Amino acid sequence: MTAVRLVPDGDGFDLLAGDTLLLRHRSDAPALFVGAGDADVDMYRGNYFLSDRLSARIPLVHASIDRETVTLAASSSTPALLRIVVDDTGFAVERLDPDLNRFWLRCVTEAGERLWGGGEQMSYFDMAGRRFPMWTSEPGVGRDKSTLMTFQSDRDGRSGGDYWNTNYPQPTYVSSRHYALHLDTTAYSCFDFRDPAHHEIECWEIPARVELFAAARFAGLVEQLSTRFGRQPRLPxxxxxxxxxxxxxxxxxxxxxxxxxxxxxxxxxxxxxxxxxxxxxxxxxxxxxxxxxxxxxxxxxxxxxxxxxxxxxxxxxYVNPYLAVDGSLFVEAADAGYLALRLDEDRPYLVDFGEFDCGIVDFxxxxxxxxxxxxxxxxxxxxxxxxxxxxxxxxxxxxxxxxxxxxxxxxxxxxxxxxxxxxxxxxxxxxxxxxxxxxxxxxxxxxxxxxxxxxxxxxxxxxxxxxxxxxxxxxxxxxxxxxxxxxxxxxxxxxxxxxxxxxxxxxxxxxxxxxxxxxxxxxxxxxxxxxxxxxxxxxxxxxxxxxxxxxxxxxxxxxxxxxxxxxxxxxxxxRPLMLDWEDDPACWGVETQFGYGRDLIVAPVIEADAERWSAYLPAGATWVHLWSGGRHEGGRTVEVAAPLGEPPVFWRDGSDHAALFAALAEAAR
Amino acid sequence: MTAVRLVPDGDGFDLLAGDTLLLRHRSDAPALFVGAGDADVDMYRGNYFLSDRLSARIPLVHASIDRETVTLAASSSTPALLRIVVDDTGFAVERLDPDLNRFWLRCVTEAGERLWGGGEQMSYFDMAGRRFPMWTSEPGVGRDKSTLMTFQSDRDGRSGGDYWNTNYPQPTYVSSRHYALHLDTTAYSCFDFRDPAHHEIECWEIPARVELFAAARFAGLVEQLSTRFGRQPRLPxxxxxxxxxxxxxxxxxxxxxxxxxxxxxxxxxxxxxxxxxxxxxxxxxxxxxxxxxxxxxxxxxxxxxxxxxxxxxxxxxYVNPYLAVDGSLFVEAADAGYLALRLDEDRPYLVDFGEFDCGIVDFxxxxxxxxxxxxxxxxxxxxxxxxxxxxxxxxxxxxxxxxxxxxxxxxxxxxxxxxxxxxxxxxxxxxxxxxxxxxxxxxxxxxxxxxxxxxxxxxxxxxxxxxxxxxxxxxxxxxxxxxxxxxxxxxxxxxxxxxxxxxxxxxxxxxxxxxxxxxxxxxxxxxxxxxxxxxxxxxxxxxxxxxxxxxxxxxxxxxxxxxxxxxxxxxxxxRPLMLDWEDDPACWGVETQFGYGRDLIVAPVIEADAERWSAYLPAGATWVHLWSGGRHEGGRTVEVAAPLGEPPVFWRDGSDHAALFAALAEAAR
Missing domain, CATH: 3.20.20.80 (Glycosidases)
Structure with missing residues (x-):
């Protein structure tokens, strides 16, 4: 892992991971802001509508640097509001005023930078140019304000959603600049990648840490993140x-x-x-x-x-963490005091799941x-x-x-x-x-x-x-x-x-x-x-x-x-093609195909009425079309017949599993 | 006119119009904020989508008061950022830091307060509980995200609009607390009446003045506003x-x-x-x-x-301030240098009005x-x-x-x-x-x-x-x-x-x-x-x-x-019923009727398939139904037959124009 470095500069500092500049903080262009706000939460059956009544947003223009510690304030004459302590893996954040509950971070960006992650994003793999709130919720039905499905769902159930709604958000992104950033918080946060001048990360608390990861290769970053967030056991x-x-x-x-x-x-x-x-x-x-x-x-x-x-x-x-009020386990849990309660009275909090109410087991x-x-x-x-x-x-x-x-x-x-x-x-x-x-x-x-x-x-x-x-x-x-x-x-x-x-x-x-x-x-x-x-x-x-x-x-x-x-x-x-084929930059932008391991490229047909289908094949290998046996040099987009029953799949010539792949079409008979 | 008064109190001040408290500024609950932002403007055929890239919002917690002048800062040890000077009609506002371009004002509110005005509002006469951006634009087609018309218009032309879109916004409101507030600015502003704790007014510049009006009666407020904004000539x-x-x-x-x-x-x-x-x-x-x-x-x-x-x-x-590029006046204006120009080159700025382009005469x-x-x-x-x-x-x-x-x-x-x-x-x-x-x-x-x-x-x-x-x-x-x-x-x-x-x-x-x-x-x-x-x-x-x-x-x-x-x-x-019948509080909430002068109450049928219609008649008079001659004591809602041709209209018994009104039904034969 490349260590994170704090480099004082003029009246501010830079923060780098290896040679990659991540933050540039100056008095006239601060990268850190704190503030105070009051969240307004409107929820309907798992669809959340959040807004912030913001009262203050203070640019932390004054930075005092002592080795790895930066103490930040609104000015040289006012009390310090925030302290960050840089270490090898990012920086710890500490608020110095208990009234602060908002945090913003501006990160350096570069033209053409791609940004991946954000949890499980359904609409965009590359998040550049868009804004992604991080709040687990229903994913939306339709998720596209231009479709009738979304309109009807919004109208009837406030459930249409939008491109960023997901059941699984995570305040982590991987940049094509070969670093990853993770916000150590469970508060609402938002990754705004719209501004060409900088990324802006917003958080509705002062996060404990900002974690940074850097690696020479994307696969190395993924490995680091998997280690950090939890390596899964083998699938049975x-x-x-x-x-x-x-x-x-x-x-x-x-x-x-x-x-x-x-x-x-x-x-x-x-x-x-x-x-x-x-x-x-x-x-x-x-x-x-x-x-x-x-x-x-x-x-x-x-x-x-x-x-x-x-x-x-x-x-x-099937199971979920709720208990219907008309079931026996609800009674058992309620009697034992295992259910989450209302703020205003000592009764279980009931959630409307669409024509029936449930208690929440308080984990x-x-x-x-x-x-x-x-x-x-x-x-x-x-x-x-x-x-x-x-x-x-x-x-x-x-x-x-x-x-x-x-x-x-x-x-x-x-x-x-x-x-x-x-x-x-x-x-x-x-x-x-x-x-x-x-x-x-x-x-x-x-x-x-x-x-x-x-x-x-x-x-x-x-x-x-x-x-x-x-x-x-x-x-x-x-x-x-x-x-x-x-x-x-x-x-x-x-x-x-x-x-x-x-x-x-x-x-x-x-x-x-x-x-x-x-x-x-x-x-x-x-x-x-x-x-x-x-x-x-x-x-x-x-x-x-x-x-x-x-x-x-x-x-x-x-x-x-x-x-x-x-x-x-x-x-x-x-996996994204670039994890195995990073040196082929055309792989970086592929969003509708995946490598299934290193030896298969899968380009599923995801449109109706398709008779043929195009797939990009990574440079540096020869690829064999699973159904026809046709061979294609990588580094180009190929179009193949894709009738029902022949999903566009290609295997890598020279794979240890060539025999298995070659027999697949036979298995399908 | 009741004079505006500044009353120092503790570490802040109150601002009153007569006995009505309008602003309460304290160090722990400031009423004034300044900041800096960068507007993002997205326009499509007169439909505007504005957002703010806010970098700072500074609560002005420190107030120094010298007679009618208040100098405000983020703290006692930092430079003053804003000065307000109170006079009989409000207060002048002066920024003391040229980088500031955002302003917020929190006004005192009361439970049940009604708020009227905001220019020409199409959806809500009483603006309480909602948010009203002040930006002249197309009014929207449908203006209601739950209707198919709005959905189709949004989808096809980004033109569906919402309840607050209007061709004629104005940063002025009248409160049922018998005062009016006007923001002297042409910048984007927003009146947010959602928070039960305070109104919040936002402005994308430091406004020149905040003007305040107070009167014992609503009609007196309207007269003041008409005097301030321009009394119209008689209609021919x-x-x-x-x-x-x-x-x-x-x-x-x-x-x-x-x-x-x-x-x-x-x-x-x-x-x-x-x-x-x-x-x-x-x-x-x-x-x-x-x-x-x-x-x-x-x-x-x-x-x-x-x-x-x-x-x-x-x-x-018919005329409008644009000139189609394929017309002769465009050529005349362009040759004379009368058209507004592009920022980036010395060519007329052309606006797309829906399949044709126009120049803008630079007034x-x-x-x-x-x-x-x-x-x-x-x-x-x-x-x-x-x-x-x-x-x-x-x-x-x-x-x-x-x-x-x-x-x-x-x-x-x-x-x-x-x-x-x-x-x-x-x-x-x-x-x-x-x-x-x-x-x-x-x-x-x-x-x-x-x-x-x-x-x-x-x-x-x-x-x-x-x-x-x-x-x-x-x-x-x-x-x-x-x-x-x-x-x-x-x-x-x-x-x-x-x-x-x-x-x-x-x-x-x-x-x-x-x-x-x-x-x-x-x-x-x-x-x-x-x-x-x-x-x-x-x-x-x-x-x-x-x-x-x-x-x-x-x-x-x-x-x-x-x-x-x-x-x-x-x-x-x-006119709103309350202008003539203010002492009847039931008149304050009437939004779908109007007094046509003091002597007529008009309650137009604005729904399909109506055979009968209800109207509220102000207390303090007897009202005669225009078509039946039926007499109704005011202070109640009456229901009358409302077939096509008999719009629900009532005249005031005792009016100087009784004979004219009584003859109206005859005129309609």
Whole structure:
């Protein structure tokens, strides 16, 4: 790691990582500001509308430097307001006036600089030129103010969202100038990359530290970030050796599974999120949020799980950190005092999740966290036979909640996804199932990867739309991967079907192709299963899906190696091309393809009606088209036929896995 | 006038108008802030998107008071940043650091306080609880993010707008606490009335003054404001003695006028905005912006104008401050150096008005203003025989323009409507036609009333929608009237027809009813005449219109008295009920009715399909329903039948004009 250096200069200072200038602070152009504001938070069903009533923003024009310590003030004659202490990995920040609760940092920028990360960003991998608030929330439906879907969602549920909304924000970016910056805070923050003169980072508290990372190569930066934020355990083999089929039709799910197997699908998991029973709302079929097997919906479930297990098929369920008021666990938690309370009275805080209310298990109370890990996940799920689950939500913690440990809701809100991940991981650890049982989350924040073995890309619309369709999954994998999250996947088929927008056969097939080249290939029936085509609802779609599961399964030996690489280096499986091909600058701007390890380039078709597709192939290698065997020199964009069933994939000539890749097309027959 | 008083208190001061506390400044709760920012302006066809790159906001916690002068600083040990000097009418503001360009003022508020004014506000008469930027612009199409119209307009033209968009903003408000505040600036400013703790006023320069007004009665405040901002001349009799019919079908306009007269309409004006010829764009038929009679479209126009004049019918045209690049006046102005220039080169700045470009006459050049007043309006319009015109636009001055007198575009932008009004007034004065020739404007800013005799409410959609339909005209009249603008009217029938939204017979009839009780009853064919029903396109609509013109004409003696009252006191003709009935607190909150003078209460039907309608009648009088003769004691809401043709109108029993009112229903037969 290149050390961070403080260099006094005139009436200010520079801060460098190696030779890269990151901050330039002068009295006439300060880089540091503090202030005071009062947040205004408006929340509706996980959609947050934040604004700041700012009262002061003080440029810290006066800097006194003593070795590695800089003491900053508004002027030479007024009290110091902030102290920073530089060390090898960044600088600690200390406020010297307790009334300060706002912080701004201006960083040096360069023309053409690219900026990656920000957690799991769905719309833009390169964040340059835009502004990214860091606040975990619903991701939005449509996420594009120019689409009717977004308009309708905004109008009816304030839920349309925008390009920056994400379940998993993280105040960390990687610059193409070969450094990364992380803000050590769980407060609301905002990365503003619009100004050509400087980046401006805003934070609604004085952050504890500003962490800086530098490396000669991007892959080195990713490794550092993965080490810092948590290297994930290896993915269990069963998770990538076949598909995980999502079905939620009660006992009929089992017969539908057999239909799929009979059609030739390679399946290693059955995921029934409705294992807890259903609740019908206007949004669609929702689950009954009382985390225990529903024997009425799944008679003899424990036995059936064991039977599947004998056939090498794991059973997965669903859980989230809320408890519906009409469930028995709510009563148990409320009686024990495990629920977060209202500020104004000693009653559980209830959150509206769309036509039903829930209590929030207060994980800042160690007893409550233990109870949820052991009593709920441990006893009701793992002991019952589950090998995995969707660990949903985490984004809804209200800011006006009273928590056991006294944390302010404005600071706890962003921290919650990671705390929630930790509860899940602890449950698995308590049963000795780490590296075997698997949970996946859409919510995240700094450190989520330390606990959560697998991200999922949240709730896409069931379409090809630019900001909420199938293509967002790729950017989500790239951005989260850039911060050291190795494992990513998505709901095969998309999730949100509203306003008559339903799945087409083409969408299901294109998504099957994308998912086959993801570490985990898991299908979802969506929010309105009955109105949407399912994988087993059309023989052509089913046959195509079965083929893609076989491709996926055939890749397992290669994926196993990628998992080992990830464990060693933190490199994500689905990765930006530049991580392996940094010397080819054309790779730096590629947002809709990924390297699947170093030896595969995957350019999924993410538009409707495509017969041919273009892909950029990195310079320095020869690439073999998976389906035709056609060979292409790298360093150029090639166009290939891309009929359904032949997703544009290229393998590197000379790969150790050449034989495996060459046999893939055969596996798909 | 109650004098403003500065009262030192502890480490700060209070500012009072009479006994009303307006500002409370303390070191721990300052009322004054200064700062520095850099405006980001994004404009598309008159729709502006402004944001601020704020670098500093300094609470001026340290106040040194010497008699009426307060010197303010960030601390006792740092240089003073601002000086205010209090006098009887407010306080002068002086920046002591030239780098400061932002100013904030926090004013005392009270629970239940109402706030009126802000120029001509279309959506809300009472501004409490909301935020109102002050920046003249297109008003928006739809103006309500929950409507499809707004969504489509935003998507296709960035033109949907919001509740606060207006052609005529003015940084002035009247408080129900019996004071008014005006910011003496043409910079962008914003009145934020959302915080229950204080009002916050923001200004993107250090304003010259903060002016304060106080009076025991609201009517007294309006009189003061009218005196301050400019008392309008009396409206000429011909403008209110009959309707002004807007037709734009070239020579056919004359025959259509005769049809209307034959149907019994009382008409004193023919308004042909197409007197300059047409240009067809995707928005609809636009005008050819080269300000001279188009003999091809109107053969023998000068003679026909004279013939109409002999029959007591005036002819009106259209002009705006821009010159189309393909017109002859553009060449004339460009050759003389009368056009505003680009910042980066010595070429005229061209503005895109929607598929055609125009130059901007630079009115900061006295020669250019004279040229436009004398050569264009004087010679081409008044000398030609026009008695009036729509003086359109004024809101589009770009902020990155180079002006003759060196004014920054950010400061000239809001000033432009008033400068434009002055050019029109000067033209009329040059021909000795003041008080006889008439022009009307939608754009405005502080002082527009000093020059412009008549406001028009801009471009409503041709519908009953809450934020862009017929009802907005009432709020526009109330808010602009509150600031001393006596004369207001609207496009009878509305203007904007897009996305298949067209006029219904009902809309035309309801708007005829509203316009009959406005000082000027002027119709408009709208942006897409051929796709929309016109007044003469349906015999029922035409008969109804003719009846309403007769009601309008019959009101003329009463309106003449209201004009005299306006000249004497500044009271608007269409006025908030509380101006005459302040002691009835229920009148303070009425937003969809107006007093037409003191003796009429008008509650226009502004919803579709209404058969009955409710109106609040002020306490302290007995009110007679115009159509039924039914008598109602004031101080209550009454519901009356409101079929087409019987707009809910009530006259005050005991009025000097009782006989005239009683005969109105007869006039309508």
């Amino acid at each position: 083999g069963w998770a990538y050796e076949g598909a995980i089929v999502g079905l939620k039709q009660g006992a009929d799910s089992f017969s539908r599974l057999e239909t799929m197997i009979a059609a030739g699908a390679a399946i290693t998991g059955l995921w029934c999120e409705d294992w807890v029973g259903l609740r019908v709302t206007s949004f669609g079929k929702r689950l009954f949020w009382d985390w225990k097997a529903n024997e009425a919906r799944y008679p003899g479930l424990r036995r059936r799980i064991a039977e599947l297990d004998d056939r090498g098929i794991r059973f997965l369920g 800042t109370n160690p007893e409550a966290a233990d109870w949820f890990a052991d009593r709920v996940i441990g006893r009701e799920m793992l002991d019952y036979g589950l090998s995995g689950w969707m660990a949903d939500f985490g984004e809804y913690l209200p800011t006006d909640v009273r928590l056991h440990d006294g944390t302010d809701g404005m600071l706890a809100h962003n921290a919650w996804p990671t705390i929630w991940a930790e509860v899940n991981a602890r449950a698995i650890e308590s049963r000795g199932r780490t590296g075997d049982a698997l949970f996946f989350m859409r919510a995240g924040f700094t450190g989520v990867g330390r606990h959560c073995p697998l991200l999922w890309a949240g709730d896409q619309c069931v379409d090809f739309s630019r900001h909420d369709g199938i293509g967002t999954v790729i950017r989500a994998a790239l951005s989260s991967g850039m911060l050291g999250n190795a494992y990513h996947h998505s709901d095969l088929g998309g999730y949100t079907s509203l306003y008559g927008n339903v799945r087409t056969p083409e969408l299901l097939m294109r998504w099957s192709e994308l998912s086959a080249f993801s570490p985990v290939m898991r299908s979802h029936e969506g929010n309105r299963p009955d109105e949407n085509l399912q994988l087993d609802g059309d023989p052509v779609v089913l046959a195509h899906f079965a083929r893609m599961t076989r491709v996926h399964a055939a890749l397992a030996p290669y994926v196993k190696e990628l998992c080992e690489e990830a464990a060693a280096t933190g490199l994500p499986l689905q | 009799g011909w403008a209110y003695e009959g309707a002004i019919v807007g037709l734009k079908q070239g020579a056919d306009s004359f025959s259509r006028l005769e049809t209307m007269i034959a149907a019994g309409a009382a008409i004193t004006g023919l308004w042909c905005e197409d007197w300059v010829g047409l240009r067809v764009t995707s928005f609809g038929k636009r005008l050819f912006w080269d300000w001279k009679a188009n003999e091809a479209r109107y053969p023998g126009l000068r003679r026909r104008i004279a013939e109409l004049d002999d029959r007591g019918i005036r002819f009106l045209g 900061t050049n006295p020669e250019a203003a004279d040229w436009f007043a004398d050569r264009v309006i004087g010679r081409e319009m008044l000398d030609y025989g026009l008695s009036g015109w729509m003086a359109d636009f004024g809101e589009y001055l770009p902020t990155d323009v180079r002006l003759h007198d060196g004014t920054d575009g950010m400061l000239a932008h809001n000033a432009w409507p008033t400068i434009w009004a002055e050019v029109n007034a000067r033209a009329i004065e040059s021909r000795g036609r003041t008080g006889d020739a008439l022009f009307f404007m939608r754009a405005g800013f502080t002082g527009v009333g000093r020059h412009c005799p008549l406001l028009w409410a801009g471009d409503q959609c041709v519908d009953f929608s809450r934020h862009d339909g017929i009802g907005t005209v009432i709020r526009a009249a109330l808010s602009s009237g509150m600031l001393g603008n006596a004369y207001h009217h609207s496009d009878l029938g509305g203007y904007t027809s897009l996305y298949g939204n067209v006029r219904t017979p009902e809309l035309l009839m309801r708007w005829s009813e509203l316009s009959a009780f406005s000082p000027v009853m002027r119709s408009h064919e709208g942006n897409r005449p051929d796709e929309n029903l016109q007044l003469d396109g349906d015999p029922v609509v035409l008969a109804h219109f003719a009846r309403m013109t007769r009601v309008h004409a019959a009101l003329a003696p009463y309106v003449k008295e209201l004009c005299e009252e306006a000249a004497a006191t500044g009271l608007p003709l269409q």
